[in-house]
Amino acid sequence: MRLEFVMVPVADVGRAKSFYQSLGWREDADLGEGPGRVVQMTPPRSDCSAMLVGPTYTNMAPGSVQGLWLAVNDVEAARADLAGRGVDVSEVFHAEGGGIPLPGGQGRVPGLAPNRASYFSFASFNDPDGNGWFLQEITTRFPGRLWE
Structure with missing residues (x-):
């Protein structure tokens, strides 16, 4: 088994995507639109990604991780x-x-x-x-x- 991604709850998936891109992270996937949008970003040299999600996919509050x-x-x-x-x-x-x-x-x-x-x-x-x-x-x- 390998840890594939962690969910990172955000208020605005597009804004979060821009932030993580500014860190030099790779975009693996950008799926959906509006509140159902999810974006998977991976830090350089990492096998584990961050899945940026809004309230459709988690009940964790934005910023709670x-x-x-x-x-x-x-x-x-x-x-x-x-x-x-x-x-x-x-x-x-x-x-x-x-x-x-x-x-x-x-x-x-x-x-x-x-x-x-x-x-x-x-x-x-x-x-x-x-x-x-x-x-x-x-x-x-x-x-x-x-x-x-």
């Missing part, structure tokens, strides 16, 4: 790329005491993780509806995890 993760080789470079595309992206941070970030921005410490430890440096941004994304720097994968 938080904690979507994008693995990157270099969080500073990825952050700079997003900022250069006009995205309001946080500064790079790590979680106080190590680990993953807490909800609501609690316990964020500015800068890269100590020793730039793989998995522990982050940046975050929201799409126009408020769906929340993290960039997570991964330089060395956990055993058994592939990285291409």
Whole structure:
């Protein structure tokens, strides 16, 4: 089994499509019209896509999905790329005491993780509806995890 896509609830599928295209994501499908329209977008080098959907396909409120993760080789470079595309992206941070970030921005410490430890440096941004994304720097994968 492989994770194929995650549903990302949005208020305006066309606006969301434009935003994700501005990030350099690939459009895989644009189906339907009006409230039944769905758009599938895939980040560069990802096997999993985001399915942008309105209320026809989900009862999740637009902007209600938080904690979507994008693995990157270099969080500073990825952050700079997003900022250069006009995205309001946080500064790079790590979680106080190590680990993953807490909800609501609690316990964020500015800068890269100590020793730039793989998995522990982050940046975050929201799409126009408020769906929340993290960039997570991964330089060395956990055993058994592939990285291409």
